[in-house]
Amino acid sequence: MVAPLPDITLASPHPPPLPSLVNARRLRTQRLGRALRLWVPAGVLILLLAICFLLPLVVTLPSSTKGDIIVNNEPPFSPGHILGTDVQGVDIFSKLVYGGQVAFEVGISVTLIGIAIGGTLGVIAAYFGGWVDAVISRLFDILIAFPALVLALVIAEGLGPSEMHVIWALSVFGIPAVGRVARGATLTIRGLPFMTAARLAGTRRWRVITRHVVPNIMPNIVTFSLLGLGIIIILEGALDFLGWGIPPPKPSWGNMIANGQQILSVQPEYVLIPSIALLITVASLNMLGDALRERWGTQ
Amino acid sequence: MALVQQTQLQQAEPGARDRARRVAGSPALRMVGRRLLAAIPVLIGVSLLTFTVMSALPNTTAQAILGLNASPAAVAALNHTLGLDQPFWQRYWHWLVNVLHGNLGTSVQGQNVNHELALHVPTTLGLLLYALVASVVLAIIVATLAARKPNGIADRISLAVSMLGLSIAPYAFAFLLIIVFAVKLGWFPVLSGAVTGPASFFKNLTLPAASIGFGLFAIYTRILRADMVEQMQREDYIVTAKAKGVAPWRVLIKHALRNSMFTLITIIGLNLGGLVGAAAIIETIFQVQGIGNDLLTGINNHDVPLVEGITLFFALITVLGSLLADIAYAVLDPRIRYGSSTS
């Protein structure tokens, strides 16, 4: 919920090591470490996506919206309910899976919209400069100044809570966030000699942008988007928690936490389980973003 | 007036003229001025955006005031009195004029929005400041310890903890804190009570501040640590300091940390927007009597004036925060303050 920093992206904790001072054994350990840091979070994310999207297709899960009061409050590992059931007898694992679907759907949609619209605007602003840049930058400033959560709440309140509304509302925040990164990266690229060379060779502006600018800023955009994806998922969870996100009885991690709030002191697992799901998801996204930044050496 | 000043300056002694020129033409002042000017369109834009969003919603203020049983005619009449049926730009203009006069309107409950804000703003500001100060101080300490030996034990721990802070949702963390510190250990109350003095301040606001601050701490630590390690490894002035025979801790703190503070200030300024959103949720969870809580209540009650007022206030804080960070940077960075060579 603290916003990612569009202009100053979080520095990777593993900048490329200076080209000296590692003996052969340390080098091997370093390489192994780097590979692990990339593939472990990537693997976890793939696993999560598989569980949320593929598993329901393969295995019939108990209903995530309707439950049997008789079997309510079952603990984890009860027959038929791996993670138990909630107060109303709804299977927790199912809620987790379908809630995860929502989280990823919203997150990925907002990120893609952000890249498509924000990225384009950012590149245009940086490439053309002048008043175009001034206008677009001010627009970004205004959108970012607006507290994302508040905007989302207000939209949800006015138009009614729904997944689409959540996506629109969070896009208002996602667009300038990606936009600023795209703009910054393009500005950096623009000054490089090969850009001047391309222009001097008479390359059309459009080709310069697609052939030269975009491929070079993609690493920045991708690593930033992974971080942003995590933030969006947390924000979406916040909306659900407040009741203005995905309307119940559709499950979401946020409203699972909200429901568990009442019995926090006696049965904390109702809050802990979705919280841990959130944590694992966002942590994997962050770690993957870090690892990619390390590998691609972006700033 | 400029002409008068000029002639006066010409008659003054060279030293004074020099000084006056330096102050008026000081790069720092000019930069601050430019930033302020740039902030104005943003503020206007934000106010417009706020108002537009609010207007796009079905305005049920009149309905809410009169209650559900009111007749459509009465609602329409009240709408007219409140000026809610006027065209958009007229309403915006009236609202803007009111806002600039400091009048944020009357809430559905019949209270003056200003009054509401004034009551609860200090609590929210106190909470935010608590979270901010604590996270900055801790971040500086931890980042310095980590940067002293990159990839050492302190460093690895700090990286793990900050990854956790970045990845955990503040609301989830809040519940974790409640389970551990309020329920199991009983050190803090689950729900925040009124803040009447220093003791109640810390007792009631520590858990909420920690919920907000953990994420901040994570970001600040990572950035500071990366910045300091970068300096220690790649900057020439660090080698000079070592060549002087300065001890490693002193080099780290007096040279690297000093320069990293600039980055830190910028980050703090940029982050204020997200801070505000987090505050709203945390206040609700802990029932802190701040404007974040009011905002959410207002939304639930369809209290448009109140929500408008608070949203504008939050947006203002964000813009001002950014501005302050810029100004602080301009004032503190000697390269900006003193401009280029004066030889």
Added chain:
Amino acid sequence: MTDALLQVDDLRVTFAVGGRQVRAVDGVSFTVSPGATLAIIGESGSGKTVSCRAVMGLLPTGTAVGGSARLRGTELIGLSDAELRRHRGSDMAMVFQDPARSLNPTMRIGLQITEAITTHRKVSKREAQTQAIELLRLVRMPAAERRFHEYPHQLSGGMRQRVMIAIALACRPKVLFADEATTALDVTTQAQIMELLLDLQQELDMALIMISHDLGLAASYADEVIVMYAGKIVEQAPAAGLFGAGGAVRMRYTRALLDAIPHLERSAHTQLPVVSGRPPDPTALPPGCSFAPRCQYAEDDCLAKMPALTEHVPGHRWACWHPCENGGAA
């Protein structure tokens, strides 16, 4: 012979780069007397900077340093960092190449100078300030009191280098390393700074070790010259023995360096005889003489066996199987 101030014997520095060992400095020995001026000349990668940083203890941790370097009898190699710090900045000091980057941009220069003082001496802030201003006057900084409070970006390149020198001289070191100290400056300033360094050297009875790639600098200012290539010394002699009338450059590399300096007396439109090729990759040094692949006069024995640095003529050492005769005619 007077007691050597700095005696370096068989200095070896090894880095581990990408898993492989690199001998950056391979058996360097030299002696510096008090008040003398030594020039260490070489291309980048020759090991000249690394040797001096090894003596100062400024190499990154994890570098293996072997051999001996004795400063007034105290062995420096193998000392802990804490012990070495006592000498660094007080007995021996260094001036670096790029004063723009070597000074902390957010710290007033006065503070950077007093830091050099207070690190080694217990003096009050007021006293340190007085000493620092004295130092600024010593390095001929105009308006010393005003400059004391200024920031590096407010000074010109030459003035910044004077500040660096002031910092280095803060505790009256006996040895001053000047690592390409004038390379980043324009020609006029270069001359000014060199004059300053020499005057200071005389005033303070300090030994000056100049590290440079500029043979001309060595010819103009040094008492003794060492030429390094690929981590080894290839020629070592008093300056008089090498340059000017009666001087005889022996090692082919040194000869090539000299020939590559443009002279006014050259006939116009003749090709400048630059040394072809590039310095060798330190991880893959050829057997035999390291310079042989680039040497016009290389023969089979040059490629097969490494020539040892030997004192063929008293005071003049070189490492070459087929050195120049008659001052380099053939």
